[in-house]
Amino acid sequence: MEYTKITGIDFYNMVVNGSNKLENKKEFVNSLNVFPVPDGDTGTNMSMTFRSAVNEIKDAQSETIGDLAKKLARGALMGARGNSGVILSQIFRGIAKGLEGKEEVDAVELASALGEGSKSAYKAVMRPTEGTILTIIRAAAESGVKSEASNITDLMEEVCQYSETILNKTPEMLPVLKEAKVVDAGGMGLLIILEGMYEALKNHLEVEIEEENETGNLENEGSSVKEFNTEDIKYGYCTEFFILADKVDVDGFRNELSPLGDSMIVVASEGLVKVHIHTNDPGNILSKAIKLGSLSKIKIDNMREQHRHLLVDKDKEERSTAVDSDDFVEEKELKPYGFISVALGEGISDIFKDIGVDVVIEGGQTMNPSTEDIVKAVESINAENIFIFPNNKNIIMASNQAAELVDKNVVVIPTKTIPQGITSITVFNPDLKPEENEKAMKEIIGTVSTGSITYAVRDTEIDGKEIKEGNILGLKEGKISKVGSNPLDVCEDVIDDMVTEDSELISLFYGEDCKENEVNEFVEKLEDKYGDMDIQCYYGKQPLYYFIISVE
DSSP states (O other): OOOSEHHHHHHHHHHHHHHHHHHHHHHHHHHHHHSTTTTTOHHHHHHHHHHHHHHTTOOOSOOHHHHHHHHHHHHHHOOOOOHHHHHHHHHHHHHHHTTTTSSSSEHHHHHHHHHHHHHHHHHOOOOTTTOOOHHHHHHHHHHHHHHHSSSSHHHHHHHHHHHHHHHHHHHOOOOHHHHHHHHHHHHHHHHHHHHHHHHHHHHHHHOOOOOOOOOOOOOOOOOOOOOOOOOSSSSSEEEEEEEEEEEEEEHHHHHGGGEEEEEEEEOOOOEEOOOEEEOOOOOHHHHHHHHSSSEEEEEEEOOOOOOOOOOHHHHHHTOOSOOOOSSSSOOSSSSSEEEEEESSSHHHHHHHTTTTTEEEEEOSSSOEEEEHHHHHHHHOOOOOOOOOOOOTTTHHHEEEEEEESSEEEEEEEEOOOHHHHHHHHHHHTTTSSSOOOOOOHHHTTTTTTTEEEEOOSOOOTTTTTEOOOOOEEEEEEEEEEESSSSSHHHHHHHHHHHTTTOOOOOEEOTTTOHHHHHHHHHHHHHHTTTTSEEEEEEEOOOOSSSEEEEEO
């Protein structure tokens, strides 16, 4: 069908169809991850990010394309998970900039917006790598700008075709892709979205957001009953809403609301202020807010009534990746420092809490928390300076993005592993200034050698090693160094490679799939083998990884 211009509703159908297609193909995208370990979640991260984006516009189909794109970008920004999700959010942030203030756009204007998306994505990455999702958005933008099509359906067809051509060349740009015989996973995810957008125009689709495809999400189904004393609830109404306004004195508004309740969150981002507060007078809160701008998505819950009838599924709650700000009690005095860590595994989480971490966000290898999850954690801590330890390379970008969205001094320590996070926190000195602690923490990261033991989820060849599904993999500093059939044997081989003449300490965190008696025997073996070193062993209870190892 011919579209010389597209409106807000056309754009809505395009992006929702793109989201639906990615949701249905996310496992295929996951399968393209180069590493055969069970944390290949590019498709999942991108799909969850984009679903957060389209959920933000589900009630806004009648708005202008500029306003719709702005809300879409906002939803993607807050819902961004993993590096691929953060880059995707930046792409649509740039597209929103290109569509700003427009009721409808023609082919030239849409192509220009794609160009803004490409610029925004490249700016978000410190050291851009070609052969990735960045290359594909740039190809899409270049194709759009060069196109002479006036029909936007034809434009999107050309964009998709050229993007696919470039995607198929990504193995020539990145040797690791060529060796694994796959194209880039992030690039494929973006192409699927673009193809969904084209399909919506071509077939003149009116699209609804499909239900999430729950694949591979395991949750404990056992529940327990929690009794609540409603008299302990000081403020009875959980009040949430958005203020649509470009200029809001967030600090002033936060101070104005502070005497009226607790568990307060006031976060601003690009024309939107999100407010959450427990209060006894929701009407008073809304009356103050309406003076600042239009109100949206108002939600008021009577917590006393809820607590009389609520059955709390404790096990499920403990496995949630999100941090619920309701779980935190606002502290009266502002303390100088606060700490947030990301960890997966009850035992590892307990270790972080024992060494002074205020909030542990459950997540890591397979469950990357969103930008909004991290923002909520930051807002829940009543401290002047807050340090975030992502403990995973795929969570650092979301942590940095969250730090930019809050009105607090937030420092992200770029820890890529659990041992790096633990060691960094242990060097914290409350007598030092924030910048001095930051320097010390970042320096100590380089002294921690990290290994891990997991299993292969697919056949592949990488770094000259032929790997079969089910093989036990030993990773050293994120690279596969050993392949075997027994976790304990592979773990011993990896430790042998990690230990140097200067090593003093070996720390083991064993996972939920390990047998305690076998681990104890293994530790005794290590103690005999490395008699001059300290051996520490902890039950991390982490899934998927038999062992996480550090040598210092």
